[in-house]
Amino acid sequence: MLLGAQITDSLRIKNNSTFPIQTVIDSVSSSKLADTISSNTKRNKKKNDTPDVLYLLNGDKLTGKIVSFEQGRLRFDAQGPGNVYIKWYKIKSISGGSKVYRVENDKGEIFIGRIIETPVSGEISVLCIPKQELKLEHVIRIYPLETEWFKGFKGDLGGGVSYTKSSDVFRINAESNLYYIISKWRFVSNLSYISTSTRDSDFSERIQFTLQEFYTLQNKWFLYEQNSFNRNDELGIDAKISFGIGGGNFIILTEKQKLKVFSGILQNFEKTIQRVKFTSDIEWPLALQHNIYSFLHPNLTSSTSLTSFVGITEQGRYRFDASTDLTWEFVTNFKLELSFYYNYDNKIIQGKNNQEDYGYVLSLLLDLK
Numbered sequence: 001m002l003l004g005a006q007i008t009d010s011l012r013i014k015n016n017s018t019f020p021i022q023t024v025i026d027s028v029s030s031s032k033l034a035d036t037i038s039s040n041t042k043r044n045k046k047k048n049d050t051p052d053v054l055y056l057l058n059g060d061k062l063t064g065k066i067v068s069f070e071q072g073r074l075r076f077d078a079q080g081p082g083n084v085y086i087k088w089y090k091i092k093s094i095s096g097g098s099k100v101y102r103v104e105n106d107k108g109e110i111f112i113g114r115i116i117e118t119p120v121s122g123e124i125s126v127l128c129i130p131k132q133e134l135k136l137e138h139v140i141r142i143y144p145l146e147t148e149w150f151k152g153f154k155g156d157l158g159g160g161v162s163y164t165k166s167s168d169v170f171r172i173n174a175e176s177n178l179y180y181i182i183s184k185w186r187f188v189s190n191l192s193y194i195s196t197s198t199r200d201s202d203f204s205e206r207i208q209f210t211l212q213e214f215y216t217l218q219n220k221w222f223l224y225e226q227n228s229f230n231r232n233d234e235l236g237i238d239a240k241i242s243f244g245i246g247g248g249n250f251i252i253l254t255e256k257q258k259l260k261v262f263s264g265i266l267q268n269f270e271k272t273i274q275r276v277k278f279t280s281d282i283e284w285p286l287a288l289q290h291n292i293y294s295f296l297h298p299n300l301t302s303s304t305s306l307t308s309f310v311g312i313t314e315q316g317r318y319r320f321d322a323s324t325d326l327t328w329e330f331v332t333n334f335k336l337e338l339s340f341y342y343n344y345d346n347k348i349i350q351g352k353n354n355q356e357d358y359g360y361v362l363s364l365l366l367d368l369k
Helices: 002-015 021-048
Strands: 052-056 061-070 073-078 082-087 091-095 101-105 110-117 123-127 132-135 139-144 154-164 169-182 185-197 204-216 221-232 237-253 257-272 279-294 299-311 318-331 334-345 356-368
Touching: 052 073, 091 123, 101 123, 101 132, 154 334, 169 356, 185 356, 221 257, 237 279
Parallel strands: none
Antiparallel strands: 052 061, 052 091, 061 073, 061 139, 073 082, 091 110, 101 110, 101 139, 110 123, 123 132, 154 169, 154 356, 169 185, 185 204, 204 221, 221 237, 237 257, 257 279, 279 299, 299 318, 318 334, 334 356
């Protein structure tokens, strides 16, 4: 009897009108339908994506994908040959397929739209409002705006290890240089880590992390915002967190070099090795960055950065940072980089007699598409 009652109650619950059996069936059916529609949409979108086409002056035509166009050199992922690099003067025109691109010229102007070929040799057309015909000799950068956000990250990752037996110096370094572009915004992230241990001195670290956002204005002007973290055992800086805003201008912007100057105001929160709490100060930064590109054999790039910091709230304090990088692309997607750095701070910190830190590192970098 008890068993029969339980079965009867179970059937009664299943047949009870308050239990939404049909609703569950409808929900499952709707979910499957939504998944099917989503899958079909993605499949159709993939089918509708048309590849990029590169037309060369010698009559050749390559089909594939525009990876980048910077400083007068096109990097093209061709079907068959793979990645090829072609100078602008060898290109008749470019058809950008179904993708949307951000195109920058040597006047600092930005155009966003699809790219189509033109009958004029050495020229492309950008389908924006209004439509623009641009000579490739005046184009500084072409950047694809990816539909999937994670594909928009570009840059390089790398590191190195060195040991000198005579002085018993062991050094490890790692770095990343990433950027991401959305419309007129350019996000740049740089990380540098160097650890050094020697026979006669304590283990020391040098960490620099910077996240900058640049917004392009007219006539080569731009605005920027900066967030950074620094640690330098040699200078007695346990941690420095900074936030800054400002603006600048590209004084030189050609296919072979870029020179920009920018300035603003910087808010610092600093903790030295002899303090427990952070102290706050405001500085006036003035920065100059210069890049030179040579895509003849060998493919070399040099980058120099000079930045001075004048104390506003901490009167008399002055800092100076300098770095120079020489990069050699010895094979596709791999580069060797020799970097020199110099840091100066006139503030004497108790327990540290150094006002400057300098050195060099050699790194192997992997280029991200």
